[in-house]
Amino acid sequence: MSLAAPAASLTLGIVQRADDDRLAPQRAALAYPGQPGGRLRDAVDMAVKESRFELDAAGLRVGLDVRDARNADDAAAQLRQLEKAGASGAVLDLPAAWIAGAAAAATMPLMNAGDSADAPRQQVCKAHLFHTLPSDRMRADALAQALLVRRWARVLLLSGPGPDDANRLALAQSAIKRYGLKQVAAKTFRLSADPRERDLANPLLLTGAAAAGGDYDVVWVVDSDGEFARTLPYRIALPRPVVGDAGMAAEAWAPHFERYGAPQLERRFARAARRPMTGTDWAAYIAAKALLQAALEQPAAPTAAHLSAALGRPDFALDGFKGVRLSFRAWDHQLRQPMLLTDGVAVVGIAPVDGVMHPKNTLDTLGTDAAESPCKGAP
Incomplete structure (x- = not known):
């Protein structure tokens, strides 16, 4: 009589601000460009559900541990507790000012999906800190390219x-x-x-x-x-015309994107979360997908060290429903990705725009390039 081998387990954390005024019902209903529409747990849950076949085939059971943090010190404490409890990675929805302390408190891979400020990407050079939400500079570069090609x-x-x-x-x-x-x-x-x-x-x-x-x-x-x-x-x-935080905006995601399987992803999310997918939702979704893909490389022992090593490899790539394979930059661990130019009704363009050149990867025309970054491969 043979017995099935017990499934391995993977615990992922979500650390979010406890009282998030961005999610006040009256404010969320206005759907400001670039701002969240709900908790990132919805997107992480969907990523786990979509990966269920591969997880079951690999005998890997996934659990989520959601923690609320009231300040920077509390966020660091929650991450220490998560790591002590056996978590192998975490998705962060924290303000920029809290991220440095969070990165110092844990050694497991941390995926910043909730803050776009450039400071954590330029001042917190940690090998285990990754950013899936586009930075403010990426948004600015995408808009400038859009103006250039339109001759505005x-x-x-x-x-x-x-x-x-x-x-x-x-x-x-x-x-x-x-x-x-x-x-x-x-x-x-x-x-x-x-x-x-x-x-x-x-x-x-x-x-x-x-x-x-x-x-x-x-x-x-x-x-x-x-x-x-x-x-x-x-x-x-x-x-x-108006661009920036109204009119035409540069976003990680737009609900009306009609290419590369994006409508199917949007419909799945809308059914599950009962709201449109925002850029922060997409960033949380792809962050969870990255952690799960890294864990599936060694499903019998998906430790934090194994996940960090996989995420940091030059050949580690993701499908983000944007038409190209996405990867993390070696210097600041920002996820390379096209930006969607949207007016809130339709996607009117994609950046990088045609004609913008780069010696290695045109996606690196969006955001801080290697020569400009103070992070030269995070220690």
């Missing part, structure tokens, strides 16, 4: 007053310079009912040719909050 060369920049807006404005300005566009002016808006600040809250006053310092081809709005940007199209002084 004269750019009026509008940005919010917060520190995140300032960082993203600097990235937009760098991308404008990198691709030979011209900044006509950069103006700051402020949502305010104070009549003394009406010039800073009124799109017509901000975008008039006299206020902007001349004519322009396009308005690029940088609004990390999203409230000002959502009402900007069709309210500017000149009949010009």
Whole structure:
């Protein structure tokens, strides 16, 4: 009488902010570009479900352990507890300021699927930290390429007053310079009912040719909050397109993408989660897929060390329903990927755009390239 061998087990963690004001029902209903529509658990669950055949064939049982973190110290503590409990990897939905402490607290592979700031990618050079959500610089480069190919060369920049807006404005300005566009002016808006600040809250006053310092081809709005940007199209002084955080945006995912099997992925997610897939959902989905694919290389012993080694190999590649194989950059562990240019109704283009060249991989025209990165292969 023969007995079946016991299945091996793989535990994956999800560490998320406990009180996420981005997911307030009234805010989520507005579907701001680039912002989440729900918890990333929905996408991770779907990735596990879709991998069930391969997991069962390999005798690998997967469990998820979801932890809420209230601050940076709590996030680090939750990751230490997960690792002590035997987790082999984790998907993170944490603010940028928490990620450095999280990466220092654990040695298992950590997949940043929830924050797009460049700081964790440039300042936290860890071999076990990976990023599946496109960075803010990737979004800026994709938009600049889109403007270049459309010959919308004269750019009026509008940005919010917060520190995140300032960082993203600097990235937009760098991308404008990198691709030979011209900044006509950069103006700051402020949502305010104070009549003394009406010039800073009124799109017509901000975008008039006299206020902007001349004519322009396009308005690029940088609004990390999203409230000002959502009402900007069709309210500017000149009949010009809007890009950035309204109008045409560069995203990791768009619900109306119609190529490479994307409609099937979108429908599966919408049925399971009862909402459209956002860029952060896609980033969590592909993060979980990456961890599962790495675990399936050695299903009998899917340890954290084995997963990290697989994810860091140059030939490790993923299918992300974007038409090309996706891989992690050796220097900052950002996932290379095309960006979808969308107006919220349809996908109107893909970046990198045709004609943009790179000596090795055109996907590396989006984001920080090897020569520019302070991370030279994470230690």
